[in-house]
Amino acid sequence: MPADLATTVRLTGDERAMLAGDAGEATRLAMRILVRLAPVYGATELLPVTRAHIDGCIYEGDAGLEFAERLADHGGAVRVPTSLNVVSLDRVRWQALGTPPAYAAKAERLAKAYLQMGCAPTFTCTPYQTAAAPSFGEQIAWSKSNAVAYANAVIGARTNRYGDYLDISCALTGRVPAAGLHLDEPRLGTVLVRLVGVPTTLTERDDFYPVLGYLLGGLVDDEVSVVEGLNAAPTSDNLKALAAAAATSGSVAHFHLVGITPEAPTLAAAFGGRQPVRTLTIGPGDLRRARASLTTVAAGAPLDVVALGSPHCSLAECRAIAALAAGRRAATGVEVFVTTSRAVWELLDRSGDLAILTTFGAVVTADTCIVVSPLVRPGARSLMTNSAKYAHYAPGIVGARAIFGSTADCIASAVAGRVKIEDGPWGN
């Protein structure tokens, strides 16, 4: 690092002290990374944040583990309340779930290093559905694409997409580069997306929102879109599915739904009074094609895996699944996964819903999910899900062909042991 690098970013006295090592070696390293990266973002100064969310706790290899353990060993302590994303094992039941011991040991060491630095044991990709949620206008340093999109769009908190391992560097310093979505102007919409001719029979369905998000992300990539014409009252879980899907098919970090999300009370407000750079129209045909693109297995085909919970299922979603599963059983040979947070898992245990799900044949995991931990048995050829994100990543990561369907379709298919989809209003 060039000795004069700090001069390109204006630092406060406190920030200079961190860079000089006054707050310890871990904070010094974190501040060096931040100060070196700030100019790349176009920032000339840093900005304080009030909370952080860490994605770097997913085990990707030994470099990530060495980095976290080095920070923890040097006394690293987060400066702001910091939540943790999923880790690469269910910390309680990894043995029963068949996680290889050598892999589990490294995944657990990584989790411990972050806990040692004072991060909260949230272990979920949906920190916005926990007590770690930010409020409107709050400056935060969040990692994990779906959480970034939800925080910006649905809550109106402010964060860029922070890569591994900038997230912990922000948490240790309590700072981010003052750039991008932390500022006012870059949050304004640039692309108008008009929904035309979409019936309420579709917008009332749980499988509408992931499809809309998946289509949207592919159309706008990293632009800030403004969706007009969504005449609906989506739940937090609907918006979670939309944000996650948009951040899967594109680099979506922020979007507006006119009349629904907080920075878009009106179309004019969402654009800050400016004209859209371009306008796109989405109709039922586009949505049908996006839905079809998530499925690569024919109806009636044998089914190996059903996976629900990407992002993690909320308590409401788990209970809805339990209501559908009550009194039924998944067919022999079909593995059913419900992936959620530890907090929700414990609530399900106490409410009796866990017993219903387990009797059905579901494996309910906490702390992790099927794309960051080897949960699905090798050789699975077909995987059905209500998540656009699982459907997108399953072919590459799990090696199975994907089928996308509503939650009800997924449960009915698990019972039948083969793919059953009720098209309903999706049909022509």
Place this chain on the structure above:
Amino acid sequence: MGELRLIRGRVVVASDAVVRGTALVTDVALSLWGGLDPHTGEVIDRHHPWSGQLVTGRVLVLPHGRGSCSASGVLLEAIRAGMAPVAIVTTRVDPIVALGSILGDELYGMPVPVLVVDQTDAAGIAPGDRITVSLDGTISVERESEGVGDRVDA
């Protein structure tokens, strides 16, 4: 020796040494997460034109990275494993790629120099060109005379 041309690049992440390698060139953005196996150096995105190619020891010339927040972690793993490219040249600043290289420098003293060049300059680099990246961001592009095979120098 073939034709030699100089391109002025903007240094995003500096190196402490001049580096040399053979160019791997594409106009399609690549997501390192899910797109690069950091332990073998192979591009595993089966939809990408580089699918099956090794990035190790090469100078990558591409528009920018794509997608996941975890791409910086993948580049860091590749650096640790000794499987990283010798330099990355993009036409758009990509903070996540820069982050991976800065982490490589801070943790292992092994940055991958990252430079930004104009699109027209990038278009003038062909696969197999021999590239030298100087400390000030000057990129020299040497094209072998016809019939000379692709050789990795770095």
